[in-house]
Amino acid sequence: GENVEQHPSTLSVQEGDSAVIKCTYSDSASNYFPWYKQELGKRPQLIIDIRSNVGEKKDQRIAVTLNKTAKHFSLHITETQPEDSAVYFCAASSPLTGGGNKLTFGTGTQLKVEL
Amino acid sequence: DVKVTQSSRYLVKRTGEKVFLECVQDMDHENMFWYRQDPGLGLRLIYFSYDVKMKEKGDIPEGYSVSREKKERFSLILESASTNQTSMYLCASGRDRRSPGEQYFGPGTRLTVT
Numbered sequence: 754g755e756n757v758e759q760h761p762s763t764l765s766v767q768e769g770d771s772a773v774i775k776c777t778y779s780d781s782a783s784n785y786f787p788w789y790k791q792e793l794g795k796r797p798q799l800i801i802d803i804r805s806n807v808g809e810k811k812d813q814r815i816a817v818t819l820n821k822t823a824k825h826f827s828l829h830i831t832e833t834q835p836e837d838s839a840v841y842f843c844a845a846s847s848p849l850t851g852g853g854n855k856l857t858f859g860t861g862t863q864l865k866v867e868l
Numbered sequence: 869d870v871k872v873t874q875s876s877r878y879l880v881k882r883t884g885e886k887v888f889l890e891c892v893q894d895m896d897h898e899n900m901f902w903y904r905q906d907p908g909l910g911l912r913l914i915y916f917s918y919d920v921k922m923k924e925k926g927d928i929p930e931g932y933s934v935s936r937e938k939k940e941r942f943s944l945i946l947e948s949a950s951t952n953q954t955s956m957y958l959c960a961s962g963r964d965r966r967s968p969g970e971q972y973f974g975p976g977t978r979l980t981v982t
Contacts, residue, residue: 754927762908785968796958796973797911842910846968853899853918854968855926860910 755780755847759859766833767867774862776843777825785846785854786819786826791861792839800841801828833866840864871895872961872974880980887946889977891959899962900942901971902926902934904955911958917942918965949981 756779766772778786787802803810803817803826810817814833819826830837843859875890891900899918903911903926913926915934923934931953935943942961946953956978960971 759910787970796975798973799970802970849924851924853924853965855913855916856901856968856971857913857927858903858911860908 755783755845755855755857757843757845757857757859759843759862761862762860763863763865765865765867768833768835770833772830772833772837772864772866774828774841774843774864775825776827776845776859777823778845778857779824780845780847781821781824783845783847786817787844787846787856788817788828789842789844789858790839791842797842830864833864835866835868838864838866872959872972874957874959874974874977876977877975878978878980880982881946881949882982883950885946885949885981887949887979887981889944889946889957889959889979891942891944891961891974892940893942893961893972894940895961895963895972896939897961897963897972898939898965899971900936901960901962902932902942902944903958903960904928905958905976906955914944946979949979951981953979954981955979 784805789797791797816829846854901916902914917936933945959974962971
């Protein structure tokens with residue numbers, strides 16, 4: 754089955770700096786890669802996603818890149834703000850033989866943006 | 869606005885008890901999922917369902933079962949709770965089994981088994 758590894762597990766940056774979180778996946782058939790943000794005590798929420806036919810996607814201060822050959826994808830946050838402090842999860846969606854898809858999550862990155 | 873609700877935010881049960889966790893979504897989504905979240909382990913899929921009466925095992929189904937009698941409701945059952953099932957349980961729903969897309973999460977149930 755799919756295996757997703759995520760690094761680093763914790764990341765501390767100064768406000769205004771950039772933050773990068775990296776993930777690798779194992780199943781070459783995976784075709785959808787979402788990123789979820791979970792603030793303390795809240796539910797995970799999708800912040801950006803990318804499909805396997807696209808190499809990069811940007812939404813304001815957030816961007817995601819995908820390298821299918823190397824099987825890795827990354828989240829980039831620019832001009833970080835205190836409200837970016839949260840746990841971020843990457844995930845990979847792999848197709849199932851019976852139809853449908855299954856998400857496998859990484860282990861999460863605790864991002865702390867310091868003033 | 870998608871709404872996924874879970875029956876309890878906090879639950880304390882004794883070892884050996886049968887535990888029911890319920891999840892309801894109001895957006896007519898086909899897909900529903902149960903995950904458990906533990907520090908350092910991320911979200912791990914327990915069971916999922918693409919249709920009423922249908923269920924599929926996820927990555928860690930041992931000790932759990934599920935029920936989907938109605939499209940909007942997906943229940944997770946711990947037949948005989950054990951202390952290693954103490955965790956945060958998250959339910960999620962998604963639109964379409966044919967194309968992967970956003971999953972919408974419930975607020976979670978923090979279960980403690982003593």
